[in-house]
Amino acid sequence: MEMRKVLCSVIEELMHKDESIVFMDADLAEANGTMPLRTIFPERAFDVGISEQNMAGMAAGMSAYGMKPYICTFTSFASRRICDQIAISMAYAKQNVKIIATDAGIAAETNGGTHMSFEDIGVLRSIPGITIIDVADEFQLREVLYKTVDYKGVVYIRITRKEIPKVYDENYKFNLLKADVLKEGKDITIFSTGLMTSFALEAASLLKDEGIDVEVISVPTIKPIDRDTIVNSLKKTKKAVTIENHNVIGGLYSAIAEVSCREFPSYIRALGVQDHFGEVGTMNFLREKYNMTVQDIVNECKKMLSLN
Known part of the structure; x- marks a missing residue:
């Protein structure tokens, strides 16, 4: 709907x-x-x-x-x-x-x-x-x-206005103060929010086929942010990629990095809009333009896993 x-x-x-x-x-x-x-x-x-x-x-x-x-x-x-x-x-x-x-x-x-x-x-x-x-x-x-x-x-x-891919179902219960662990994993964490969350799950599925165990955490509440869930995941995977429908400056990446710097320093890379204004285009065109596709998420996770 x-x-x-x-x-x-x-x-x-x-x-x-x-x-x-x-x-x-x-x-x-x-x-x-x-x-x-x-x-x-x-x-x-x-x-x-x-x-x-x-x-x-x-x-x-x-x-x-x-x-x-x-x-x-x-x-x-x-x-x-x-x-x-x-x-x-x-x-x-x-x-x-x-x-x-x-x-x-x-x-x-x-x-x-x-x-x-x-x-x-x-x-x-x-x-x-x-x-x-x-x-x-x-x-x-x-x-x-x-x-x-x-x-x-x-x-x-x-929110978006139109229909977007479903992440949850009718049994979902929202807790304003908690992030949602959508998939547990041990190799790397994907933190996502909003529109990009369904694509994060798609990327995790593709990576699973390659033997990479991804933890996917949906962070609906950017402020106040759920520090405990973020830190617990970083302690397990040590590496993370954030993905957001927003400038990487000031949004989810910034919020996650602030938590990490204070409580558990980790390798974190950001996918999202890299400090640009918007332009006219379909959503698919814009996701490609700003490197926000499922394949971009997969590629970024692989780059992170290559870091020692």
């Missing part, structure tokens, strides 16, 4: 249960699949127009009066465009706001570089008190929305 359909369905369910929830779009309800909410909840779901900073300020104000606001727009507009409002009106003011950021990274595809956020995690991770979650599939999205509805503080939920 498309991620935007899951988003609308779960938010509708939550709004039926809790009258304090309000939902705001910034002229992108059709694109993000949330237009039905306006018909069902005309007094609690609305469009603020192309004014994302105003939407962020409104959400902070509503939170101050005890409501549970969700704001939804493309990732580029949900991060860099409203960074000051997130930092001051939301985080500094200790408000409870959920930010649904869609079309993460290369998922923006033909919307091109202006709409392709490769820096959002890095920008927001440096703001105190923010929770950042990069969602891997529709089952994880459902769980993230259920488990964060009453979570205190600013929660940034990074």
Whole structure:
């Protein structure tokens, strides 16, 4: 199922249960699949127009009066465009706001570089008190929305809009403070997040055919990050590759490397966007452009295993 359909369905369910929830779009309800909410909840779901900073300020104000606001727009507009409002009106003011950021990274595809956020995690991770979650599939999205509805503080939920390969199933349970060990292994660890997680599993399967035992760890919550699971895996494999739909500066790689440097120094290499702006293209084209394919993951793991 498309991620935007899951988003609308779960938010509708939550709004039926809790009258304090309000939902705001910034002229992108059709694109993000949330237009039905306006018909069902005309007094609690609305469009603020192309004014994302105003939407962020409104959400902070509503939170101050005890409501549970969700704001939804493309990732580029949900991060860099409203960074000051997130930092001051939301985080500094200790408000409870959920930010649904869609079309993460290369998922923006033909919307091109202006709409392709490769820096959002890095920008927001440096703001105190923010929770950042990069969602891997529709089952994880459902769980993230259920488990964060009453979570205190600013929660940034990074998703794609369209259908992506499944990683989990209907029995999956999300723990905000824990990474998921999807496959145990002893030779090398692949840390993945969001869109890239299914490709990490594919790469591990190919490497298994070559006799390489890969541990695959999905890290949905980039902040606060699960240090224990990361360190336990590094102590076992001593080497790791990170893969993310984001600039390797400031995102998953940076977060993993910070943990490693402090607690268990290890060989770690980064796959993802190597400090570039985005461009127009299909997802497959962009994965090849930025060396984010399954074969790229396989090759990088082999390079790491050749290090002494």
